[in-house]
Amino acid sequence: MRKAVSALLVVVALAAAAWWFVGGRKSDEEKIAAVFDRLVDACGKAAKESPIGMASKNAEFSNIVADPCSVDVREVMIDGTFRPLEFASRITKGRTMFKTLNGKVDDLVVKVDPGGKTAVAEYSIRVWGESGQRGAFDESRDLRSELIKVDGKWKISSFVVDKVLER
Amino acid sequence: MLGARRFFIGPRRVGVWRREADMSDISSIDNDEPIGLSGRLWRFIFPKLNRRFFIRLAVEALLAYLFFAFICVPARIHGGSMMPTYPKEWFDFCWRPAYWFSTPRRGDLVVIRYTDKKLYLKRVIGLPGDTIAFKDGKLIRNGKYMDEPYVKKPSDWNLPERTVPEGKLYVVGDNRSMPMDNHIFGAVKLKRLYGAPLW
Numbered sequence: 293m294r295k296a297v298s299a300l301l302v303v304v305a306l307a308a309a310a311w312w313f314v315g316g317r318k319s320d321e322e323k324i325a326a327v328f329d330r331l332v333d334a335c336g337k338a339a340k341e342s343p344i345g346m347a348s349k350n351a352e353f354s355n356i357v358a359d360p361c362s363v364d365v366r367e368v369m370i371d372g373t374f375r376p377l378e379f380a381s382r383i384t385k386g387r388t389m390f391k392t393l394n395g396k397v398d399d400l401v402v403k404v405d406p407g408g409k410t411a412v413a414e415y416s417i418r419v420w421g422e423s424g425q426r427g428a429f430d431e432s433r434d435l436r437s438e439l440i441k442v443d444g445k446w447k448i449s450s451f452v453v454d455k456v457l458e459r
Numbered sequence: 460m461l462g463a464r465r466f467f468i469g470p471r472r473v474g475v476w477r478r479e480a481d482m483s484d485i486s487s488i489d490n491d492e493p494i495g496l497s498g499r500l501w502r503f504i505f506p507k508l509n510r511r512f513f514i515r516l517a518v519e520a521l522l523a524y525l526f527f528a529f530i531c532v533p534a535r536i537h538g539g540s541m542m543p544t545y546p547k548e549w550f551d552f553c554w555r556p557a558y559w560f561s562t563p564r565r566g567d568l569v570v571i572r573y574t575d576k577k578l579y580l581k582r583v584i585g586l587p588g589d590t591i592a593f594k595d596g597k598l599i600r601n602g603k604y605m606d607e608p609y610v611k612k613p614s615d616w617n618l619p620e621r622t623v624p625e626g627k628l629y630v631v632g633d634n635r636s637m638p639m640d641n642h643i644f645g646a647v648k649l650k651r652l653y654g655a656p657l658w
Contacts, residue, residue, distance in 0.1 A: 398575075399650060416651075418574045432574045434648060456573055457630070457645035459618065 321402045324413055324439060324446050331356050331448065332395035337387050337421070346384070353380040358440050358447040365433075365453035392421040411439045411446065416456070432456050530555055531657065534570070534578055540632030540642055541580055543611050544568075545656075553578065557655035563628060565589075565600075571630060572653040580656060581644065582609070585629030592620035596635055612636035621646075628652070 318326075334352045338345075354376040362373040370382050387393060400415040413436070420430040438450045494502075506512050527533060536549040545551075553570045563569050563583045571579040584598060584605075585591045592599040596614025598607055614635030623629045623646055631644035 396575075420574070430574055430577060432577075455645070456651065457571070457579070457643055457647050459621075459645040 320404045320408065320411065320446070324402050324404075324411055325397075325400055327356055327439070327446050327448065328397045328400065328413070328415065332397055332417070335383055335387070335393065336395055337390055337393040339392050346387075350380040350384060353377075353383070355445065356448060358442060358449040361448060362450045365451060389425070390421055390423045393419070394421050395419050409441050413437045413439060532654070536580060539637065540634050540644075541582075542634040544582075544609055544633045545580065551580075552657040553654040554657045555654035558652055562649075563652065568656050569628070569630060570653040570656060571647050572651050578653055579630075579643065581630035581632055583628050584631050585623040585646075587623050587625045587627060589623045589629065590620050591618075591623060591629050593618040593639075609633045610635050626650075 330352060334349045334356060336349075357374075357376050357379050359375050360373045361376070361379055363371055363379075365371060370386060374382065396418045398416045398418060400413060402411055402413045404411040414434075415437075416432055416434050418430070418432045420428075422428050434454045434456055436452045436454075437448050439446050440449050441447075532553040532555060534551055534553050536545055536551055537547075539547045558569075563586075565583055565586060567583045569581060569583055571581060573579055585600060590599075590601050593614075593616040596616050598605040599620070610633055612635065616635055616639045618639070626649050627646040628649060629646050632642060634642070
């Protein structure tokens, strides 16, 4: 009886380890989705945000965007090719124009190259909040991003933005 | 058989779970005799608050939620880009299955998902591969002037020719009398197609 219980415990432990091993290893698609979630969090602004919170968000950009990262969103203020620090500085500058800023990534479709070193993501991003000039706003854009794997981490190397309705 | 449950099904009656021991308490509307219109109305307005009633209520609430959240979504129209087909303020439902098994045709009214809570009601004027242009307010599709009976007011729109990309639809509102810069229209991805207006 004791042997049977011991064997059962070993089987359960092995199953748990296997489950943890398989579940703990995220696919590239899941890792890339997490990068976009972190990007949205880092760009957002809460109504009352401490300077420390803002600083920690800015530090996060070096883990999100590649060096360099090109931006083509048809907004003169943030278009160009930037290093992560420059990117963070632009975002910080842009954030000051808003009282609150929230974002959400939808319809994410990721295509990872067979080599597993680069990927292309197509998605839409919804941005809403309150700006100092325009008041409340709620907008959506379709985006296309290229990602590269740097030291095992996925980083975004480009953003190209299309309007939802493009004339 | 004390305590056993029985399910009464009679003509034009709602089934009621009852303990046999309670049978003496059943009112006239639970008898086998058919009840009148006033009795049924009374029972509809003041149903018996038993377990069966609450289960039915929960199922109906769930079905109603699923229907109105995913199949027939209520929407308030706000804005004059579809005048005179639709007034500036209106209420409609978006019938989502409209394009589950088919693709839109030219001239169809479609609902486009902009954000989670913001939808656009537009008319399809171009399919993938079509060329679209406006000259003095007239639509030119694939090099031919198009007759658009739903456009009632004069327009002065001018837009150079462009080709509708693959995987997109070209949509525009019916109110071409408003300035072109104030009118949201253009090519939109097919995956943003949300459904069609119910009426």
